[in-house]
Amino acid sequence: MDTFEFRPTHVVPAEGLPTWAGPDPSEPSTPLDPLLPVQLTDSRGDWARVLCSNGWSAWVDGRLLVSLPQRPPGTEHPLTRTADPRPMLAKLERALAEYRARLDELADGRLDLETFRSRTRDVRLGAVVDGDAAWLLDLEQGRWFYCDGAQLRTYATVDVPPVEP
Structure with a gap:
């Protein structure tokens, strides 16, 4: 098996959500329970094929599915610290100044x-500053x-996740 x-x-x-045996409204099937977790496996236009934890799958109106947030790539690694954020800020300032000079x-x-x-x-640069918090690329x-x-901590990687077999 x-x-x-x-x-x-x-x-x-x-x-809840009505289901169909195929991406065709003439083939109704058993509706899905409210707030049931599902895995999206295929889509065709507005149609979405979902898989349930018991292995059963059906087609639904994909526009109605509620997406679950996913962890950013690279967050499975332990957090790292950099003692001083100022060198990275200086690098971002230089990149921004270079871009500004070309724009002028x-x-x-x-x-x-x-x-x-x-x-x-x-x-290349990336920075979001919100009060005392900053996200720096x-x-x-x-x-x-x-x-x-006070300190930098790794938040996420920008590397493309590996292809799963």
Whole structure:
């Protein structure tokens, strides 16, 4: 007997959900219970094929499924700390200053659009600052870091997750 790993990706809405044997409204089947976890396995337009934990599958109106949040890639690794967030902030400031300089040259007519695109192609930065919290992107390490004002901690990787067999 084949075994499968059930990984819910969605939840049935609170009012339940009608099902169909195929992506065809003329083939009704047993409705799904409210808030039942399901795994999306296929989609065709608005139709979605879902798998239940007991192995039963059916087609539903995929627009009504409630998506479950997924962990960001790379969060299965232990958190790491960097003692001082200022070097990363300095690197982000330099990248932003470089981008701003090229943008000023474009706005002043000293660069054409194609040259602007060429000179900014390798500029990469990412930062979200919200009060005392900051999320900073370091593409050299391929990681987002969370900063609480005193230290950086790895938040998530930007690497593409490996393909599962």
